[in-house]
Amino acid sequence: MKLGMIGLGRMGAHMAQRLIHGGHQVVGFDPKPETRRDLKGKGVESTDSLAMLVSSLPAPRTLWLMIPSGEPVDGALQELQPLLAAGDTIVDGGNSNYKDTLRRARIFDDCGVGYVDCGTSGGVWGMAEGYSMMIGGSEATVEKLRPVFEALAPAKNRGWGRVGPVGAGHFTKMVHNGIEYGLMQAYAEGFSILQHKSEFGLDLHQVAEIWRHGSVVRSWLLDLTAHALDGNPDMTGIAPYVADSGEGRWAVAEAIDLDVPIPVITLSLIQRLRSRDSESFSDKLLSAMRNEFGGHAVKKA
Amino acid sequence: MKLGMIGLGRMGAHMAQRLIHGGHQVVGFDPKPETRRDLKGKGVESTDSLAMLVSSLPAPRTLWLMIPSGEPVDGALQELQPLLAAGDTIVDGGNSNYKDTLRRARIFDDCGVGYVDCGTSGGVWGMAEGYSMMIGGSEATVEKLRPVFEALAPAKNRGWGRVGPVGAGHFTKMVHNGIEYGLMQAYAEGFSILQHKSEFGLDLHQVAEIWRHGSVVRSWLLDLTAHALDGNPDMTGIAPYVADSGEGRWAVAEAIDLDVPIPVITLSLIQRLRSRDSESFSDKLLSAMRNEFGGHAVKKA
């Protein structure tokens, strides 16, 4: 198939290359000229505008968005809408909020343009190992794109599937990321206990390697953790500051809306907030309160 | 009554003064000569040794311990044991672990010395407002001490009581302190939300004052919080560092032993640990893991 890839950042560029490697033709677009130039060296042809991208594709066209969620997606869709015709298909492969996806799909549905949400997991390793894809959309539209998903997935019949109607893909990916937060936090806490037990002189990288084979906690995240600990078991040079890209927040909000208790995923998010709050007002106030009732000394800032 | 107060730190000195004010006679002892000297100025007579303290009391003697839990209590008790006789009574008014109390009471029981554990709450305000006392021991022994408890309590018949056999007093105080952690954390979190909502320009001290009257969250801790916020609503000069004196840990361990889920008290303790862990290894590792799978930038230390 020939398709347009909108957004040639790390994820988009990698996916374009995996598609080309899988026998597909990809025309790319990215607003940054230098990004487009870089990709040319990697075999990905690109155009200078969205309009040119659309006109370079045979009808019915397939356009894959791989851009930051929120306003950037709305901006691109607004620009695309007048350029597309009934029968064309848009795939949003980024981390959009599923509620935005539902809203957007309704708009394109009115124009006869198919809308597919593809929650994509795999990170920087996806180009080599394939992507895990949770897909929402009509059965017919998803089926039309089968060759694309087969090429991007780790194997033809594995790691991808239509999980439900439009929105279901991004919803499932949101939950996936919530789980990811919880898994990461569980490993981080465990290694932190090991690290603080100085009397045993544990080698954290060695422990991670042992666990990678045969243990109940073996996983891909553990493989990566072992890699991160190799050569830097004390995490020297790394600040205790953990960013988040939003899906965890949505997962927490959704669970509360559904009355589903998810304490561990929620706490994982909260710990990330805490990691960025080095001047915690709560903790200062707690210290002041202890002083008030018990006369306990306050540590000075 | 005439009784011996062992330990003339903040709590012991205050209690001695409240007892004297209530018509009792108190002879004190503290290992530090300067502490003994200071107390003389406040009307509390003291002796230079435990032996002198014991010999200065009429039989049957009552000795009230107000010293740090753990080894200091065991040390004092070991020294006291040969000095006491059947019919004497020991009151441990400090924050001992109830399991230590059970062990100690058995030893003194064998010598016919009564043992009473008095969990004492009230902090630096207790001298003026009276102490809340949760008391464990035999009915007869506790009854003998009634005048002492009536003088220390906020009112003759209020704020104190025999809650069960030996150990029950310190057990109840341990749970009291666990609750205290949870209450404090709940207020601290709430005020932190208010503090971060800059667009409303809230005056935290004013809000605390409003809540003190008529609201569902009014409490003594809120009174103290209002006082702490008065004049220093931004907690300037205070480090986000919260100590803990151990009872919260025991409460968490006890609840787990009893299979009782206490998520909020437990989290309140964990947040205090986190407040003292400004170089969180967990958070560094989480940051490294995000870099491994997603290529996300790591914040440098």
Next chain:
Amino acid sequence: MKLGMIGLGRMGAHMAQRLIHGGHQVVGFDPKPETRRDLKGKGVESTDSLAMLVSSLPAPRTLWLMIPSGEPVDGALQELQPLLAAGDTIVDGGNSNYKDTLRRARIFDDCGVGYVDCGTSGGVWGMAEGYSMMIGGSEATVEKLRPVFEALAPAKNRGWGRVGPVGAGHFTKMVHNGIEYGLMQAYAEGFSILQHKSEFGLDLHQVAEIWRHGSVVRSWLLDLTAHALDGNPDMTGIAPYVADSGEGRWAVAEAIDLDVPIPVITLSLIQRLRSRDSESFSDKLLSAMRNEFGGHAVKKA
């Protein structure tokens, strides 16, 4: 002052009576005829429609809404809008989401109608003890209503205040309720530990009474807890099912939006969700997972 009270449920009826007792005139309205009838017996005059209510008030009019948040408030406001004139004032004394309040205030601002949000705490005890009120709105509008707030508050100058512009009142009340969840959960957990420690045979009502006087954990919620434990220390006949009325959810969402970690308030909400989920899917799946890897027996439903 003479004012209209819209909504004569428990809260509205109580407030109307406290206002009348404080020397004000109140005309009420409630869509349910029987509610209006009941109130007549308690000295609160009421009208049969919103239009009649508005026309029965002298200009500039003051209308106090005490109705369930969300659609009911929007419905009442829509009906009121054409009936009001510049200079009139609306007070929303219910638990509206502050974002709704901001939206509604803008609409009335355009018509010259003042809009005040009054977060009201005090529950069923407010009629007798007075209400704690956190008020948002312009300084001039709030000042005009001073006599009303003075009458509703526990004391003329206590328990109420203008905390900021429109929205600030409901925002502060939302945080107040979040704190309330945390406080309640902390007490509930502590009493649960006591209840499970059967060897000490603790009397939970007695412990609560002791703590009410002189202890660090004394509070109004503890007073109520003591009352609830009196006569029913085992909570016989009460299901382990805890409802929530929404403000806690908003507080959690707001804190996450502000990047403020509030683990304890959040967990308090999550535990309420869990209390209503007696067929927890998570727990069933955990049991199945244990069986998968360890061959551990699954408890049958």
Next chain:
Amino acid sequence: MKLGMIGLGRMGAHMAQRLIHGGHQVVGFDPKPETRRDLKGKGVESTDSLAMLVSSLPAPRTLWLMIPSGEPVDGALQELQPLLAAGDTIVDGGNSNYKDTLRRARIFDDCGVGYVDCGTSGGVWGMAEGYSMMIGGSEATVEKLRPVFEALAPAKNRGWGRVGPVGAGHFTKMVHNGIEYGLMQAYAEGFSILQHKSEFGLDLHQVAEIWRHGSVVRSWLLDLTAHALDGNPDMTGIAPYVADSGEGRWAVAEAIDLDVPIPVITLSLIQRLRSRDSESFSDKLLSAMRNEFGGHAVKKA
């Protein structure tokens, strides 16, 4: 090597068979005659007493314990002690608390008997796939047992290692199990969100299969979860009741002792406690408190 396996339950029997398959000779012992009989059919020779087991082994002897932690281990060791001689080695392959291990190793050290703690992960799949082993003990003693570990591990040089002195093995296994709790809870929560989002009609088994390939959350536990969901996506017939075997409790206690905040592992344990507390006293009291202050209806038991 020829060695004695004490305890022929699921784990011991599987390990004996894997060792025999790996070319070792194993003589077993289990107090239950029927267990011994069953094993004979699977090629594992066994004796009728510990004394016979010891005398059937060539000096220096190696005895591997695979029995429940706590008293059973102490009982077996007490019986073994007089039967062993300097140069012999004991391996505790079960889930002993590392503090017990330190105590026991000191006793055997005095007799010149080597003591090795081997934290063993792999569950019912270990026989086929190999066990992950975290080993504590002196370098020389562990090295002597190398052929045994190589046979039990998933591969000769993978999945096992001496992580430190005696105690370090069980310590590391304890932390491993803590992580396991956190991982399991994170998956369970995520799938619970999916299960409650009825509007998307998600097939949980399908989602698990998609995630198994290429996603960030792929893991062995996810493989097992997919298996558990296959054919029973609603967990029909399974009670929401999650047992725990103790290591998670020790991990939580250890972290608190070390001042290491591990909120997610701790909450995972607490949720298990909650799953077994269908008559939560906390929740009943919370419901009663809501009734006290707000007049909210209590759900009847």
